[in-house]
Amino acid sequence: PFYEVHEVVVPHLGRVPITKGDFHALPKKVQKFIAFYVDYMTPRGIYICDGSEHEAHEVITKLMERGTLERLEALENCYICRTDPADVARVESKTFIVTKDKYQTIPHSKPGAKGGMGLWMDPDEMKIEMDSRFKDCMAGRMMYVIPFSMGPIGSDLSKIGIQLTDSNYVLLCMRLMTRVSPKVLDILGDQDFVKCVHSMGCPRPWRRKVINHWPCNPEKVLLAHFPEERKVKSYGSGYGGNSLLGKKCFALRIASNIARDEGWLAEHMLIMGVTNPKGQEFYIAAAFPSACGKTNMAMLNPSLPGWKVRCVGDDIAWMKFNEKGELRAINPEYGFFGVAPGTNWKTNPNAMASFQKNAIFTNVAKRADGMYFWEGLEDELPDDMEVTTWLGQKWKKGQPGLTSHPNSRFTAPASQCPIIHDKWEDPAGVPISAIVFGGRRPTGVPLVFEAFSWEHGVMVGAAVKSESTAAAEFKGKSIMHDPMAMRPFMGYNFGHYLDHWLSMNKPGRKLPKIYHVNWFRVNEKGKFLWPGYGDNIRVIDWMCKRLSGEAKVVPSPIGNLPEKGAIDISGIEDQVHWDELFSLPKDYWLEDAKETRQFLEVEVGDDLPAEIEKQLVEQEKRIAAM
Ligand code: PEP
Ligand code: MN
Ligand code: NA
16 A cells, blocks of 8 residues: 555544554644544544645545546646535534533623524533534544644744544645645644544435535534634534634634634734835735625725735734734635635636636536636637536526526635735734725615724724625525624624724734725615726725825714715726715614614623723714714
């Protein structure tokens, strides 16, 4: 054999072969972790991943033989995967935070609370749920051990995790989304790590019908986060947000707990560097709910001459004030896991360029010539070319129906993005000057406004709302609260989270300015009032002028607005109606303020910081006086 075979002896199973890797060379804590879960989940073998190309090749070959992956012949080293159609999105209703004290996880809410800000389960109850799933859940299957770093390997801002999984598709995606390397283990030594345990939940012999060579267990999906133990367990699903545990589970839910303990921020934010025509560079972090275009903004192709945008990250930011009082941010991820539909050479050429090789496409369609296809790529599709939809049906241009799942995804190495920032792996991170919140707000909310202060900005972030998306299991369109774009990813009591944000305002710190943007306002005919995409640079241009003290503002009840004409709309004057784009209908804002208060009062209840309450009162007064 290529690899020497060793074994691990565990009480339950006896001798378990090690198909790859040297178990005894692992740090002792890692050995203990593996041995415990081998005994509990009883896999047929252990495969210790080294992140090498050889390993990727071996896994891809196996997945293609089984039929889980299909090559995209038109591209180099690209593959398409169709999942069981029942396993296509995050499952918030089965995603729990487990703490002894309930109120560590969820706020002391008021009667009538919907409780959308994280689900709590008691440890004893969860243990029963977990045992009924994870005991022997890897019987007859290989267990992959994935050592990974969130953030540049060895950076002070980075954190290490070990994921156990019985899915080699998950291994393949983890290699793209995190830094998988034996170096991680060298750096780890005897320190603690974030424990990630994942199973598709299909031990052999398996009686349920396997659909699309995608064994999973949708009826039994369960995700549990144990913040005190820095541990995540995920069962039954192979979909990204449920299975690539470095991403939402670790880098947001667990990391936000670590961040609170250590005094930093783990946020659902893109990071971008923007350089103006004078050559000055500013770094911006922006939080939008899922499917509001974070990836598009992170890779924006500026329509104004002389501007340069470079991407540091498109989904998650870890940010910490350094000794000079600068807020330094890293992207803890290594790749992009982006929504495919709508992505094309016009909307996001830089994302497109990122996935022309070494990428995995999940639940998209495939053209007869071996190219990917999804809604939004019609212009490139020859009229008579046949397409196989994500459900395996034949389709041609002009026919009804969707070819790809609305939450279908591309997974690609960030390093392949043509505008990836040369500092994207800088262990010291990049200094953030502005934080931007936003959402899909069809009516009432202006293109941009600036918070009056850090505290007001935290309230603005807490009040973020957006039209719901395909990324989670929700159906239909409705405006949902998504504070700080963290609602699905909240790792602890949201009231405490707001306290933590407020506590960032300490003497000697250069606090970023806070903005709110809305690219999605429509007129009474439902037409977008702002062209968006590359033209969003015009709003960024204005923000940068504010940062360098060149632009004035007009105060409004909800924040500072740009002076009329202060945003450069040269070349798009005919599309942009300033007064409509910036109007603040009093009725709308009276209603909005009432609704926001209701939401925060009921959901966060007694845990709502007094400072936020004060900000709400002041804003209500300003709106009433409109
Ligand atoms: C995910 O669902 O795995 C994910 C990355 O989510 P989103 O795009 O909604 O942030
Ligand atoms: Mn996201
Ligand atoms: Na999602």
